Amino acid sequence: MVRIARERVGALFVLAEAEGRPGGDLAQGHRYVRLARRIGTRYTVRIAPAYRERYCRSCSSLWVEGRTVRTRLRRGCRVRSCLVCGRIRRTPLQTGPAPGSIPRGLEVPSTAVVPAEEATEELAESEEPEEE
Numbered sequence: 001m002v003r004i005a006r007e008r009v010g011a012l013f014v015l016a017e018a019e020g021r022p023g024g025d026l027a028q029g030h031r032y033v034r035l036a037r038r039i040g041t042r043y044t045v046r047i048a049p050a051y052r053e054r055y056c057r058s059c060s061s062l063w064v065e066g067r068t069v070r071t072r073l074r075r076g077c078r079v080r081s082c083l084v085c086g087r088i089r090r091t092p093l094q095t096g097p098a099p100g101s102i103p104r105g106l107e108v109p110s111t112a113v114v115p116a117e118e119a120t121e122e123l124a125e126s127e128e129p130e131e132e
């Protein structure tokens with residue numbers, strides 16, 4: 001049961017993210033987040049850290065930058081304000097991957113984003129030393 005619940009929570013967050021893109025239905029996105037959180041509570045499944053940064057912990061609304069959340073960097077903290085209920089969430093800034101970044105395998109396929117590995121490969125090829 002826990003395995004099924006975990007799959008459903010993941011699937012619901014993928015659906016929610018899809019609704020968060022331009023043209024998506026934000027109300028439906030909020031609903032997916034609420035359902036995922038309820039399943040997580042019922043079967044004691046933790047929400048993946050990558051997804052924990054994508055919604056408001058107070059009102060469960062899906063966070064879409066500029067539409068339902070405002071992010072500001074202030075005094076070494078990332079301050080995110082929910083534009084639906086006004087809750088403020090502060091995350092200390094640190095080196096390494098951002099707390100909200102999605103680990104490999106969990107990301108939603110997107111053609112607009114060039115994977116970091118490919119981008120660095122292209123850079124490395126263009127910087128080959130010339131023969132003398």
Ligand SMILES: [Zn+2]
Nearest residue numbers: 056059082085
């Ligand atoms: Zn909120």
